[in-house]
Amino acid sequence: MSQTTQSAGVRLAAPAASNGMNGSGANGAAATRPARKAKVSKFSHRHVDPAFYWMAVPAAILFGILLYWPFLQGVGYSFTNSQGYGKADFIGFRNYGALFQDERVGHAYLFTFLISIAITVCVNLIALFLAVALNSHIAFKNGFRAIFFIPYTLAVLVIGYVFRYLFMTAIPEMGQAMHIGWLSQSMITSESMAWFPIVFLAVWQGVAYSTLLYLAGLQTIDESVYEAASIDGSNAWQTFWKITFPLIGPFLTINLVLTMKNAMNTFDQVVALTQGGPNSSTETVTYLIFNNGLTGGEFAYQTANAVIFFLVLVVIAAIQLGISARTDRSK
Amino acid sequence: MSNVKNTAISTTATSVSDASLRVLTGNQEDPRTARIRRQNVVAHKSKDRHSTNWVLTIVLAILSLAVFIPLYFTVVTAFKDQQTVGTFALPKVWHGENFVTAWQMTDFGSTALNSLLITVCAVALTLLTNTFVAYAVARNMDKRFFRFLYYFFIGAMFVPFSVLMLPLAKQMGSFHLDNRLGLIILYVVFGLGTNLFIAIAFINSIPFSLEEAARVDGAGTWRIFWQIIFPLMGPINATIAITTTLWAWNDFLMPLIVLTDQANKTIPLAQYVFSTQFSSNYPVAFASYLMAMLPVLIVYIFSQRWVISGVMRGAVKGE
Numbered sequence: 001m002s003q004t005t006q007s008a009g010v011r012l013a014a015p016a017a018s019n020g021m022n023g024s025g026a027n028g029a030a031a032t033r034p035a036r037k038a039k040v041s042k043f044s045h046r047h048v049d050p051a052f053y054w055m056a057v058p059a060a061i062l063f064g065i066l067l068y069w070p071f072l073q074g075v076g077y078s079f080t081n082s083q084g085y086g087k088a089d090f091i092g093f094r095n096y097g098a099l100f101q102d103e104r105v106g107h108a109y110l111f112t113f114l115i116s117i118a119i120t121v122c123v124n125l126i127a128l129f130l131a132v133a134l135n136s137h138i139a140f141k142n143g144f145r146a147i148f149f150i151p152y153t154l155a156v157l158v159i160g161y162v163f164r165y166l167f168m169t170a171i172p173e174m175g176q177a178m179h180i181g182w183l184s185q186s187m188i189t190s191e192s193m194a195w196f197p198i199v200f201l202a203v204w205q206g207v208a209y210s211t212l213l214y215l216a217g218l219q220t221i222d223e224s225v226y227e228a229a230s231i232d233g234s235n236a237w238q239t240f241w242k243i244t245f246p247l248i249g250p251f252l253t254i255n256l257v258l259t260m261k262n263a264m265n266t267f268d269q270v271v272a273l274t275q276g277g278p279n280s281s282t283e284t285v286t287y288l289i290f291n292n293g294l295t296g297g298e299f300a301y302q303t304a305n306a307v308i309f310f311l312v313l314v315v316i317a318a319i320q321l322g323i324s325a326r327t328d329r330s331k
Numbered sequence: 332m333s334n335v336k337n338t339a340i341s342t343t344a345t346s347v348s349d350a351s352l353r354v355l356t357g358n359q360e361d362p363r364t365a366r367i368r369r370q371n372v373v374a375h376k377s378k379d380r381h382s383t384n385w386v387l388t389i390v391l392a393i394l395s396l397a398v399f400i401p402l403y404f405t406v407v408t409a410f411k412d413q414q415t416v417g418t419f420a421l422p423k424v425w426h427g428e429n430f431v432t433a434w435q436m437t438d439f440g441s442t443a444l445n446s447l448l449i450t451v452c453a454v455a456l457t458l459l460t461n462t463f464v465a466y467a468v469a470r471n472m473d474k475r476f477f478r479f480l481y482y483f484f485i486g487a488m489f490v491p492f493s494v495l496m497l498p499l500a501k502q503m504g505s506f507h508l509d510n511r512l513g514l515i516i517l518y519v520v521f522g523l524g525t526n527l528f529i530a531i532a533f534i535n536s537i538p539f540s541l542e543e544a545a546r547v548d549g550a551g552t553w554r555i556f557w558q559i560i561f562p563l564m565g566p567i568n569a570t571i572a573i574t575t576t577l578w579a580w581n582d583f584l585m586p587l588i589v590l591t592d593q594a595n596k597t598i599p600l601a602q603y604v605f606s607t608q609f610s611s612n613y614p615v616a617f618a619s620y621l622m623a624m625l626p627v628l629i630v631y632i633f634s635q636r637w638v639i640s641g642v643m644r645g646a647v648k649g650e
Contacts, residue, residue, distance in 0.1 A: 044473040051552035055467035056480055059460065059523060066520050067487050070498040077498060084501060130394070138388040146635040147395045150402075153631045153638075155581035157599045158623045161606055162405050165613060169417050170404065204397065212639065216646040265491050268583050271603065286493040293497045294588065303497050310494040317489065 077303040084299035095304035104280060105288065105305060109312070111195070112284045116263035118199050123206045123259045124252070130207065131214030132240065145215070152208035160201055160272025164188065167197040167273070191281045194274050198282060201269045206262065210255050217251030218244065253324040257317060264313055285309050405624070408617040416613045426614060433619035441594070442601040443626070449511055449597060450579040453518035457575050458568055461523055463556050465530035481527070488524040492584060500588040509591040517589065518579045526571050529645050533567040534560065566644060573641040580627060598623045 078095055082088035099105050134145055151159070168186050175183025187193040221244065229239050245252075267286040270276060276283040276291065283291075285305070293302030404419060409429055411422040433439070468484070471477035503509045508516065537560065545555045561568075583599040590596060596604065602623050606616065631638060 046473075048471055048474055048477075049552045052467040052471055052477075055463045055552075055556075056477065059464040059520075060480055060483060062516075062520050063484060063487065063523060066499070066502075066517065067490065067495065070495040070502055071490060073498040073502070074495055084497070130391075133387050133391055136387060137382065137384050138391060139383050139385070140388070142636065144391050144395060145639060147398055149635070149639055149642075150398050150628070150631070152642075153577060153581075153627045154624055155583065155599045155602075155627075157583045158602050158620050159401065161602065161616070161620055162401050165408070165617075166401065166404060169613075170419070173417055174419075204401075209642070212643055213646045216643045220647065261491070265493060267493070271583070272606075286491075289493050290496065290584070290588070294500065299497060306494040306497065310490065313491060314489065 074303040075307055077300045078307050079304075080300045082300040083297055084294075088300065095301050096308070098301065099305055099308060104283070107280070108283045108285050108288045111282065112264055112266065112286075115195055115199050115202070115266065115284070116260055118195075119202045119206065119263040119266075120256060120259045122199070122203045123210050123263075124255055126203065126207050127210035127214055127255070128252075130211045131218055132244065134211070134215055135218040148211055149208045151205045152212075154205070156201070156205055156268035157272050159205070160269055163197060163201050163204075164273050188274055189278055191278050194278060194282045197273050198266065198269045201273060202263060202266060206259055210259060213251055213255050213258075214248060217248035221247050249324075249327075253321070256324075257320050260316065260320065261313070264316070402624075405617055405621050408614060409621045410618075411614050413612065413614060429614045429618035430622065432612075432615045433622060436615065437601045437605045437619045437622075439598075439601070439619070439622055442596055442598050445511060445595055446580055446597040449514055449518070450576055452515045453522075453579045454572050454575045456515065456519045457522055457526065458572060460519060461526040461571065462530060462561060462564055462568065464523065465527045466534055466556055466560055468527060469531040469534040481531075484524050484527050486524075487521075488528065492521075496584070496588050503589050504591065509589055511590070511595050514586060514589050514595075517585060518575065518582075522571075522575055522578070525574075529570060530564065530567050533564060537563055566641075569637070570641045570645040573638050574645060577627075 077088075079090055079092060080088040081091050081095075130148055134141065134148070138144070167188050172184050172186050175181075175185075187196050225243055225247070226239065229243055234242065265286050266284045267290065270282060270284050270287045274282040276287055286309075289302045289306050289309070292298040293305075296302075400419075407419065407421055408416055410425045410427070412424070412426050415422060464484075468477050468481050472481065500509075503513050503517075506513070541559050541563075542555050545559055550558070581599060582597075583603065586597045586600045587603070590600065593604070602619065605619060
């Protein structure tokens with residue numbers, strides 16, 4: 001689901017309850033304080049217009065049927081030997097046991113995790129640089145902003161096919177013409193190098209949105225802070241580390257969480273560039289779930305894999321948010 | 332400094348507290364130092380306004396080549412023939428007929444129509460439904476049930492699609508929704524979590540007095556929503572429309588698992604089928620890639636400011 005990418009919110013916590021209709025606004029301010037427990041139990045007893053239920057409940061039912069129900073079904077399937085059709089028997093935790101011994105699955109997790117770290121680091125470094133550059137006094141500011149956002153508007157799969165050809169044929173030919181040894185071979189067909197085009201494409205496409213997020217963060221910083229700094233004789237480097245960087249902390253957090261989440265779900269890039277090859281060296285977890293689960297006859301086995309993958313992602317998100325909460329507090 | 336940071340997070344409060352901060356500091360400052368400071372600031376500002384950082388501009392120009400080179404390569408390759416393909420040079424003879432071949436091979440007319448139909452319906456339905464769900468949840472957050480719904484919807488943002496795609500593919504098939512209608516429904520429903528997340532913050536910034544006045548005049552909740560709240564949500568509706576458009580138009584995985592009939596295929600899906608079947612004729616393949624990218628690129632060129640500000644509004648919700 002790529003839309004989650006698009007709508008980063010800076011506030012991860014729930015927006016404060018803010019119902020002014022009967023003066024319960026105080027609820028909101030207290031929501032994040034230690035006194036929270038006592039407050040939350042005091043839900044208001046006012047009458048709610050039934051129209052509000054008509055607005056929200058049908059959506060909730062659809063949401064349950066299309067999202068949570070398949071999710072729970074998946075958990076159910078993971079304890080069977082279902083092929084996706086026909087009869088299935090309950091086999092307990094056997095799928096899970098097999099998963100932990102499956103080298104192909106283990107490699108997919110390792111590969112996904114490694115490229116995710118590479119993608120997250122590269123995307124955020126480049127995006128942060130671009131955002132700061134785009135926010136400073138440069139010519140053609142809006143033009144550059146528009147240019148760097150172009151990759152975000154393109155389908156990953158389609159531009160991925162372009163990159164495939166570039167890495168397969170055009171770049172090796174260029175390397176041969178210029179007699180550069182390591183460039184002369186196609187990276188896509190090399191087991192040890194095939195990760196690079198995938199990371200490259202993910203970064204090429206992912207930088208656009210992160211840059212915009214950082215730019216949004218930079219624009220929340222009041223100009224007068226910079227004026228004060230420059231009057232005090234702060235140089236560009238100091239200004240960045242002492243002012244800009246701490247002030248866009250929340251945007252850094254959300255960017256890291258979002259890029260990591262997207263990178264862990266890398267799929268289109270693999271389909272376009274390597275199809276998991278050579279020798280299944282570039283299979284990501286999502287690709288493996290799709291490929292073997294839907295066409296490879298491992299339906300139940302791969303739903304078990306999906307359940308484990310979900311738990312892994314939750315743990316990663318929790319660690320990331322935990323770290324950022326701790327660094328926020330120590331500041 | 333921590334104060335500034337906090338206001339940066341809750342955007343609804345930013346403008347107010349910034350202004351009040353400035354008033355406060357201005358009043359407390361010694362008039363003389365304030366005057367000197369103001370002079371400095373003015374001098375500093377005027378100096379800055381005139382000096383463009385050309386070094387940085389050139390660096391950005393070079394970096395923007397990273398965006399342009401793949402696009403340039405796509406264009407020149409699409410016009411070449413099979414013998415001259417593979418280099419960055421301009422084609423000697425421009426082969427426009429590649430596009431005719433690609434159009435026929437990918438059945439571009441009907442796939443583009445599918446993509447358009449799915450995207451337009453998904454965006455329209457999303458705007459017409461997700462907004463009132465957000466309204467109902469936002470205005471009743473003090474009630475236990477609606478607070479639960481909020482987490483129910485938002486929680487799904489953390490469930491990656493890969494986790495539920497296998498059972499979902501099966502389920503959509505058994506509902507006979509493995510078609511365009513099913514795909515539209517999925518975009519409308521799956522977008523709900525993120526759209527709610529953006530819209531609720533915005534709705535919270537709309538004052539209650541308008542609704543109360545309308546209610547006193549006898550308007551019901553639905554009428555209040557359509558006549559007062561929905562029009563006021565214009566900016567955030569634009570954001571939702573833009574993100575949903577880009578998502579539905581460019582998405583590959585969802586059509587891949589949901590659509591079973593080839594006649595329903597969207598543009599990315601058609602490119603996938605095409606590339607796995609006839610990948611050897613690169614100029615024709617690139618012509619089809621270019622055709623797949625062009626609709627979005629053309630719309631983007633004419634609306635880039637609007638698109639970027641819309642997406643940014645989604646990033647700092649509720650501005």
